[in-house]
Structures are given as structure tokens and as C-alpha cells.
Amino acid sequence: xxxxxxxxxxxxxxxxxxxxxxxxxxxxxxxxxxxxxxxxxxxxxxxxxxxxxxxxxxxxxxxxxxxxxxxxxxxxxxxxxxxxxxxxxxxxxxxxxxxxxxxxxxxxxxxxxxxxxxxxxxxxxxxxxxxxxxxxxxxxxxxxxxxxxxxxxxxxxxxxxxxxxxxxxxxxxxxxxxxxxxxxxxxxxxxxxxxxxxxxxxxxxxxxxxxxxxxxxxxxxxxxxxxxxxxxxxxxxxxxxxxxxxx
Amino acid sequence: xxxxxxxxxxxxxxxxxxxxxxxxxxxxxxxxxxxxxxxxxxxxxxxxxxxxxxxxxxxxxxxxxxxxxxxxxxxxxxxxxxxxxxxxxxxxxxxxxxxxxxxxxxxxxxxxxxxxxxxxxxxxxxxxxxxxxxxxxxxxxxxxxxxxxxxxxxxxxxxxxxxxxxxxxxxxxxxxxxxxxxxxxxxxxxxxxxxxxxxxxxxxxxxxxxxxxxxxxxxxxxxxxxxxxxxxxxxxxxxxxxxxxxxxxxxxxxxxxxxxxxxxxxxxxxxxxxxxxxxxxxxxxxxxxxxxxxxxxxxxxxxxxxxxxxxxxxxxxxxxxxxxxxxxxxxxxxxxxxxxxxxxxxxxxxxxxxxxxxxxxxxxxxxxxxxxxxxxxxxxxxxxxxxxxxxxxxxx
Numbered sequence: 001x002x003x004x005x006x007x008x009x010x011x012x013x014x015x016x017x018x019x020x021x022x023x024x025x026x027x028x029x030x031x032x033x034x035x036x037x038x039x040x041x042x043x044x045x046x047x048x049x050x051x052x053x054x055x056x057x058x059x060x061x062x063x064x065x066x067x068x069x070x071x072x073x074x075x076x077x078x079x080x081x082x083x084x085x086x087x088x089x090x091x092x093x094x095x096x097x098x099x100x101x102x103x104x105x106x107x108x109x110x111x112x113x114x115x116x117x118x119x120x121x122x123x124x125x126x127x128x129x130x131x132x133x134x135x136x137x138x139x140x141x142x143x144x145x146x147x148x149x150x151x152x153x154x155x156x157x158x159x160x161x162x163x164x165x166x167x168x169x170x171x172x173x174x175x176x177x178x179x180x181x182x183x184x185x186x187x188x189x190x191x192x193x194x195x196x197x198x199x200x201x202x203x204x205x206x207x208x209x210x211x212x213x214x215x216x217x218x219x220x221x222x223x224x225x226x227x228x229x230x231x232x233x234x235x236x237x238x239x240x241x242x243x244x245x246x247x
Numbered sequence: 248x249x250x251x252x253x254x255x256x257x258x259x260x261x262x263x264x265x266x267x268x269x270x271x272x273x274x275x276x277x278x279x280x281x282x283x284x285x286x287x288x289x290x291x292x293x294x295x296x297x298x299x300x301x302x303x304x305x306x307x308x309x310x311x312x313x314x315x316x317x318x319x320x321x322x323x324x325x326x327x328x329x330x331x332x333x334x335x336x337x338x339x340x341x342x343x344x345x346x347x348x349x350x351x352x353x354x355x356x357x358x359x360x361x362x363x364x365x366x367x368x369x370x371x372x373x374x375x376x377x378x379x380x381x382x383x384x385x386x387x388x389x390x391x392x393x394x395x396x397x398x399x400x401x402x403x404x405x406x407x408x409x410x411x412x413x414x415x416x417x418x419x420x421x422x423x424x425x426x427x428x429x430x431x432x433x434x435x436x437x438x439x440x441x442x443x444x445x446x447x448x449x450x451x452x453x454x455x456x457x458x459x460x461x462x463x464x465x466x467x468x469x470x471x472x473x474x475x476x477x478x479x480x481x482x483x484x485x486x487x488x489x490x491x492x493x494x495x496x497x498x499x500x501x502x503x504x505x506x507x508x509x510x511x512x513x514x515x516x517x518x519x520x521x522x523x524x525x526x527x528x529x530x531x532x533x534x535x536x537x538x539x540x541x542x543x544x545x546x547x548x549x550x551x552x553x554x555x556x557x558x559x560x561x562x563x564x565x566x567x568x569x570x571x572x573x574x575x576x577x578x579x580x581x582x583x584x585x586x587x588x589x590x591x592x593x594x595x596x597x598x599x600x601x602x603x604x605x606x607x608x609x610x611x612x613x614x615x616x617x618x619x620x621x622x623x624x625x626x627x628x629x630x631x632x633x634x635x636x637x638x639x640x641x642x643x
Contacts, residue, residue, distance in 0.1 A: 055550070057549075057550060057636045057637050058637055077554075078554050078555065078556075081549065081552050081553060081554040081555070082552065082554070084549075084550060084552045085551065085552020086552070090550050090551070096546075096547045096550075096640070098544055098548075100259065100260065100263055109548065109551050110551045110552055112252065113548075113551060113552040113553050113554070113557060114552065118252075157551070161552075
């Protein structure tokens with residue numbers, strides 16, 4: 001299988017006055033086509049930095065990030081915008097729909113920037129909204145919808161451009177547990193349908209819904225393996241405190 | 248994403264905040280309307296001046312003389328002689344004696360009529376024909392006949408179209424009407440071109456004194472300078488000084504007046520245009536606020552693949568649309584105000600003055616307002632386009 005996302009010794013430094021913060025410290029991992037990976041960590045662990053770099057919103061300070069074989073670190077702003085448009089579908093915690101546009105127009109936005117003709121755009125956006133079960137609310141504004149429905153719209157928007165990677169940043173963070181489960185269910189369905197899904201979360205109970213977990217702490221990978229292994233959900237520090245993982 | 252779609256998007260955003268957009272546009276509206284009205288007024292004024300001059304033709308020269316002692320004077324015959332001598336440039340000549348007196352028709356006094364003593368050639372110079380009766384003739388001049396021709400207004404208003412043969416009084420002198428002039432204006436009105444009376448200059452000078460001004464026509468309008476020079480040198484020979492006569496060409500006077508009006512209009516329009524610049528700054532201000540307010544939207548759009556160019560385009564087009572819309576409203580308002588101004592000025596001055604907005608002024612005002620939108624929208628748009636998508640996404 002081909003590695004879709006490849007981090008090679010990726011580092012990210014932020015300069016705050018005189019001090020330098022290391023947000024990502026030689027992170028390496030690969031995500032293959034068709035995988036469902038959760039990147040887990042507490043706040044400050046570097047998961048947001050990872051998410052920004054994977055999402056091509058930021059570039060590594062050191063190391064190499066290959067997305068679909070292309071070196072993102074060498075790209076300029078325009079190329080990054082293009083690659084976000086072509087290869088990535090974002091799902092955000094706060095849904096991030098455009099409040100002045102109706103659902104159909106919201107879902108059309110990525111296609112508009114891709115230069116898809118209006119008629120085709122409309123058709124594809126309709127299909128995407130049907131997929132998440134909101135075809136009957138096409139002409140509604142986002143604020144007329146519940147949080148779960150809005151998140152489904154943002155999933156439709158993430159899917160409509162047929163991206164290689166779906167990147168979900170705390171997608172259930174703003175939802176109650178029932179609708180959160182629904183959204184996770186949709187992500188699992190997408191995985192089952194062959195999509196590559198990367199889920200960023202701080203919540204172990206969400207992370208275990210993925211197939212594989214990459215756990216970060218202090219900017220380093222401390223676990224990378226199957227989600228159903230017991231050590232996937234326990235940090236070494238906690239393991240030390242509670243006397244380790246029972247064998 | 249085409250320009251058309253960007254415009255559509257911009258219009259959507261403009262419409263979604265009507266009050267703010269309107270307030271932003273207000274300066275542009277006022278500026279454009281003011282420019283249009285002022286330029287229109289200038290045009291009306293220029294038209295008015297041109298019309299009042301063209302009654303005498305732009306190929307005419309006006310000569311005014313004074314006497315210098317008892318020896319150095321210029322008689323009417325001398326003047327005719329000068330014109331004859333310079334016949335390669337000069338054509339017709341008529342003394343003009345402007346009569347300050349009023350016209351009395353029966354027991355009624357008419358004060359608006361322009362009364363002039365002229366020669367038999369005057370009607371040719373002025374390009375007026377006689378519609379009934381006869382013209383003034385050489386014999387009228389020679390015999391100081393107590394006759395006159397009158398304009399169509401007097402004929403219609405006081406004689407019901409049968410003025411020929413009737414009498415009226417000018418400065419106490421009774422005159423017989425021998426002819427009625429053809430109508431010159433579109434409508435007959437008091438004080439208009441048709442409210443006039445001409446009598447032989449010889450008769451007039453008996454009432455009003457010596458002839459002191461002449462109107463002379465040129466053979467070729469292209470030789471204004473030569474014609475003026477010829478007249479001046481002949482007059483200099485008579486007076487031995489250039490303090491006792493003036494030669495003015497109608498064309499030059501018209502030109503002077505027109506350029507004065509143009510300068511005035513230019514200055515006023517310039518002042519009005521300041522309002523356009525102020526409007527542009529207003530747009531810049533609002534766009535900057537709008538960029539801050541919509542930081543999150545910009546972040547979302549960028550995460551979905553909008554390049555800097557698209558974000559930039561969106562904001563510039565929005566600014567341009569706002570000011571263009573202001574421009575259109577300003578143009579409509581300016582047209583409306585021009586119509587109102589025409590009515591008011593006409594009523595106040597009792598003269599017909601049309602405030603006519605020109606197409607070029609309208610096009611210019613529209614172009615400038617769009618240009619201002621683009622110019623002042625550029626900075627905020629650049630700020631928006633440069634936003635870091637990560638910061639923009641997390642902006643609250």
C-alpha cells in the first residue's frame with residue numbers, strides 16, 4: 001500500500017519573544033490509503049500542530065511532510081491552497097459553515113475554488129447533502145439547523161471535492177454524546193467506503209473508534225499502533241502512577 | 248471562480264447589511280450627485296451664454312469710440328469709409344444706438360423691450376428676416392424717418408399680429424411700425440429675442456445722442472486677428488491714441504466667457520470631488536472593519552482552498568460594487584437635482600437655463616466612484632488576503 005501521509009522527522013518551532021517553543025519534536029509516522037487514524041493527545045501535546053501541518057495550513061520548520069508523495073514543505077501559499085482544495089476535506093469542531101450562505105452554497109464552496117462549473121457544482125453539492133441526509137434542507141441557512149445537522153453539512157462539504165484525506169479536528173467536541181456518536185458513525189461509514197480518515201482528538205473514548213491510534217505527548221509520538229491494544233489509551237505517566245498495564 | 252461569481256458574492260454581502268452599505272455609500276452618492284449637478288449647471292450656463300451671443304453671430308466685431316476733443320472724432324461716414332477701405336476683411340457695418348428709454352404702446356409702457364437704433368444692414372448682420380411689412384432702408388437713415396420694425400413678440404402681444412401701420416412711442420418720439428420680424432425663439436416671451444424694436448440710427452441719435460458704437464461683420468471668421476488689427480490701425484490714425492476706442496470680437500468674448508465658466512465649474516467640481524475622496528476613505532474604513540469581522544470566514548475559505556488572489560478579489564470587488572452602487576444612486580440623484588435646479592433657476596432668473604448633465608460627466612462620475620472603490624478597497628483586501636489561515640480559523 002502507498003503511504004498517503006508521510007511525516008519524516010517533522011519539527012515545528014514557535015518563537016515567542018526570546019523563547020522557542022518546540023511544538024513538534026521529530027515526529028515520524030505514515031498513514032496509508034484507506035486507514036482510519038486517530039491522533040490523540042492532551043492540549044499542548046502537539047496534535048494541533050500536527051493537524052495544521054497535515055492540513056497544509058502550516059509547513060514544518062524541519063523535516064519533511066509528504067502528502068500523496070508531494071513535498072509540502074517546498075510549496076508556496078498558492079500551491080498549499082490548491083493542495084488543500086484538491087486533497088483535503090476538513091471537518092472542524094465548530095463546523096465553520098459560512099453563515100450567510102445556504103447549505104447548498106456552503107457545500108459548493110470547495111468546488112467553486114476548484115473551478116468546477118456552476119451546474120456541475122450544484123449537482124455534486126446536492127448529492128453530497130443527500131449522502132448526509134439533509135437534501136430536504138438545502139435552502140436553509142446553517143443557523144436554522146442543530147449542531148449535529150451542521151456537522152453533517154460540514155462533512156458533506158469535506159466530501160464534495162472527493163479529497164484523498166478527510167481531516168476531522170475534534171468533530172464531536174461541540175456535540176452531545178448521542179449526536180457525537182452519530183457523527184462518528186458517519187466517519188466509520190466513510191472509512192468502510194474506502195476513505196482515508198484522520199481524526200484529531202483529546203478524548204480517548206472517541207479515539208478508540210478509529211482503527212489505529214497515534215498518541216502524542218510533548219511534541220513526540222509515544223504510541224503508534226492498533227486502537228484496540230490496551231496501551232493505546234494509557235499514557236506512560238498514568239501507567240507509572242497506576243502501576244503499569246496489567247499483563 | 249469567475250469575476251461574475253465574485254460580483255454575485257459581493258452583491259449578496261452588500262445586500263445582507265443594507266444600513267451599513269447605505270451609510271458607507273452616502274459620501275459617494277453626495278459627491279457624484281454634486282459633480283453631476285455642478286457640471287450640468289456649467290453646461291447650462293455655457294449654453295445660455297453661447298445662445299445669447301450667437302444671436303449676433305460670432306463673425307461680428309464691436310467697435311466703441313469716444314470723441315477726443317473737437318477735432319479727433321469719428322463720424323458715421325468715417326466709420327463706413329474705414330470698413331470700405333478694409334473690404335478684404337470687413338463686410339457689413341451698422342452703427343448701434345442703444346436706447347435706454349421705454350416703449351409706450353397706446354397707454355401701456357413696455358419696459359422689457361430692447362430698443363436699438365441701427366442701419367439698414369443690421370438685420371442682415373443679425374440674420375433676421377421680416378415676416379410682414381418692409382425692412383429699414385437707406386432712405387430711412389438719410390431722411391431720419393420716424394419708423395421702426397418690431398419683434399414678433401410685440402406684434403403678437405400688443406397688436407394681435409397686425410402691427411404694420413400702427414404707431415408707438417419711444418423716448419417721447421412717435422414711430423410708425425413698417426415691418427414685423429420673423430420669430431426667432433421657439434416660444435414668444437417677454438424679454439426674449441423677439442421682444443425687440445429697431446429704428447433708424449439717425450432717428451435714434453436725435454433722441455439718444457451721438458453714435459458711439461458700431462457692429463461690423465467679417466468676411467472670414469478665420470481672420471479675426473487680421474480684421475481686428477485692420478480696424479484698430481485705421482482708428483489709431485483718427486485718434487492718434489489707443490485710449491479712445493475698443494474693438495471686441497464676439498468670438499473672443501464668447502471664448503473668454505466660456506473659459507471663465509469652465510474654470511469656475513472646474514473649481515466647483517473639484518470641491519465636490521473631495522467628497523468622493525472622503526467617501527473612498529469611508530469605504531476603506533468600513534472594509535477594514537469588515538475584514539476584521541469576517542476573519543473567521545476568510546480562514547474557512549482559505550482552509551477550503553481559496554488562494555490569496557480570490558480573497559483579495561472578493562474584497563476589492565465588494566468595495567468596487569459598494570462604490571459603484573453609490574455612484575449609480577448618485578447619478579440618479581444628480582439627474583433629479585438637475586431637473587429641480589433647471590426649474591428653480593429658470594423661475595428665479597426669468598431666463599431659460601437648462602441644467603443638463605452630460606453623458607461624459609455621468610460616465611466620469613461613475614468611473615471615478617468605481618475607481619475609488621478599487622483604490623480604497625485594495626488595502627483592506629490585501630490585509631484580508633494575507634491573513635494566516637490558522638489564526639483566522641481560531642479568531643473569535
